[in-house]
Amino acid sequence: MIIGLVVLVLVLAGGGLAAFLLSSGDDELATTDTEATASELGEAVDDLNSDLADEGTEPEVLDDLPQDEATPSAVPGEDASVFELAVGDCYNSPSTSDEVQSVAVVPCDTPHDSEVFFLVDYPDDGTGFPGLEELNTFADDQCQGQAFTDYVGVVWAESRFFTSQLTPTEASWEQGDREVVCLLYDPTTQLNASVRGTGQ
Secondary structure (H helix, E strand, O other), rough: EEEEEEEEEEEOOOOOOEEEEEOOOOOOHHHHHHHHHHHHHHHHHHHHHHHHHHOOOOOOOOOOOOOOOOOOOOOEEEEEEEOOOOOOEEEOOOOHHHHHHHEEEEOOOOEEEEEEEEEEOOOOOOOOOOOOOHHHHHHHHHHOOHHHHHHHOOOOOHOOOOEEEEOOOOHHHHOOOOEEEEEEEOOOOOEOOOOOOOOO
């Protein structure tokens, strides 16, 4: 008697049959029954190999058993240049870097850091790069004004959401960049839905 789980596996491989007796558990095997079973099995294997040889039949080689496919990882957000962002886009910030070139745009009903709600160009008077302080002052006026109220449904001072902005750098300004991107975010947690028209 064999205690525990015993699995008899026949593998047709190479030029004949190979038999494996697999056992799981730590229970002791009764040697008398095991030796008798192995002897009988060996004779059966020899007989089958002889029959196959007489018939001129080559033993079939079994293909490897299929492996379980790994569960695909979640599809990452599509990387988009900050110059391609549009009103209503939601995205996750790639880092805490002061300069951002691309972000991972995601559906607004999935966790995200920010939502684009307004785009406006800084007026260029031809005098050159105005400086970050001037750009941010302009952006604050634009992003916290009527554009915010129109998008969210409540004035900025009464909203639970905060604003930030993407402004041109000196290098991008030299390449013709004048756009300010107004963003909404929740300082306490990621957003899980669009804030458009929420009145919050």
